[in-house]
Amino acid sequence: MARDSVVLSGGLGYQVPAGRRDGRISLEDDALNSLPPPTSTAADLVANFTAKNLTAEDMVVLSGAHTIGVSHCSSFVDRLYNFPNTTDGIDPSLSKAYAFLLKSICPPNSNQTFPTTTTFMDILTPTSFDNRYYVGLTNNLGLFQSDAALLTNAALKATVNSFVRSEATFRLKFARAMIKMGQIDVLSGTQGEIRRNCRVINPLNATDSSSSSSSSSSWFAQVAAS
Numbered sequence: 001m002a003r004d005s006v007v008l009s010g011g012l013g014y015q016v017p018a019g020r021r022d023g024r025i026s027l028e029d030d031a032l033n034s035l036p037p038p039t040s041t042a043a044d045l046v047a048n049f050t051a052k053n054l055t056a057e058d059m060v061v062l063s064g065a066h067t068i069g070v071s072h073c074s075s076f077v078d079r080l081y082n083f084p085n086t087t088d089g090i091d092p093s094l095s096k097a098y099a100f101l102l103k104s105i106c107p108p109n110s111n112q113t114f115p116t117t118t119t120f121m122d123i124l125t126p127t128s129f130d131n132r133y134y135v136g137l138t139n140n141l142g143l144f145q146s147d148a149a150l151l152t153n154a155a156l157k158a159t160v161n162s163f164v165r166s167e168a169t170f171r172l173k174f175a176r177a178m179i180k181m182g183q184i185d186v187l188s189g190t191q192g193e194i195r196r197n198c199r200v201i202n203p204l205n206a207t208d209s210s211s212s213s214s215s216s217s218s219w220f221a222q223v224a225a226s
Contacts, residue, residue, distance in 0.1 A: 002178065009068050011129035014175035017182055021192035024201045038075040038144035042153040045146060052184050054177070060150055060159040061177040064170055066143070067133035068126065070118040073106035076143050081108050093148040095140040098123065102143075119143070131167040134160050 007013045036048040049059040079091035080103050086092060090099045105119050120126035121143050122133045137160055142148045150156045163170040193202050 005068070006129050006174075006178075009127065009129035012171040012175045014179060017179065020182070021187040022195050022198075022201070023187060023192045036146060038071075038146050039078075040146040040149060042149040042156055045149060046153075046156075052181075054181065054184075056156060057159055057173075058177045058180060060156055060163075061170070061173045062181065063147065063150060064131070064133050064163065064174055066121040066147065067131070068129055069121050070126075071121050071143055073110040073114065073117050073119070076102070076145075077106050077108070077110055079145060080106065091145065091148070093140060093145075093151075094142075098141050129171075131163050131170045134163040134170070138164055 003014060003016050034052075036045050040048070045059050045063075046056045049056070049062075054062075079094055080099055081089045083089055083091040090096065101123075102119065106117060107113070110117055122136060123141055123143075124132040124136050136142060137147060137150060140148070142150070150160050163173075196202050
């Protein structure tokens with residue numbers, strides 16, 4: 001699904017490694033707790049991805065997934081009204097014009113009054129998988145603090161700039177990083193199961209063997225989207 005979404009949005013296609021065993025339990029909290037929050041600093045982001053055996057460059061590359069998709073106001077509204085040590089409450093790393101636009105979408109009480117309101121994560125080309133997310137970052141148009149954080153570290157900023165200069169480089173490295181991310185927490189041995197039907201877990205009394213009629217080719221993809 002992740003790969004197909006990228007391709008349908010104009011990104012580069014890639015072969016998804018098959019043969020991963022599927023887990024029997026999927027919990028939303030497990031996924032949310034393993035993803036860095038939108039308020040993360042550069043150090044937080046690097047540490048989070050390092051813990052998953054992903055490099056700092058992988059982190060910057062995979063952040064490019066924010067080139068498509070939407071976010072709820074709750075993930076960034078504090079940058080608009082309550083940012084510390086500011087006179088106007090606006091995060092100084094956020095374009096003032098962009099901040100005023102976001103304020104028109106997300107009022108101060110939007111978390112309670114408009115909890116389902118969303119806005120695009122990439123204001124430049126919100127439905128196209130391209131390098132404009134990085135172009136936006138260099139113009140203070142990153143929606144999250146974690147986006148702006150990519151410019152606070154010299155090495156991370158250099159990677160951002162390389163993707164601004166070359167969309168082809170971003171597309172290629174994104175595909176490679178997605179394949180690498182698919183190798184996180186692989187189940188083996190008696191862990192998980194080989195699905196008889198890829199859409200549902202096997203019955204508890206089902207025999208789990210490599211000769212089952214259908215083996216799922218889906219794999220774990222933690223892309224930082226809110």
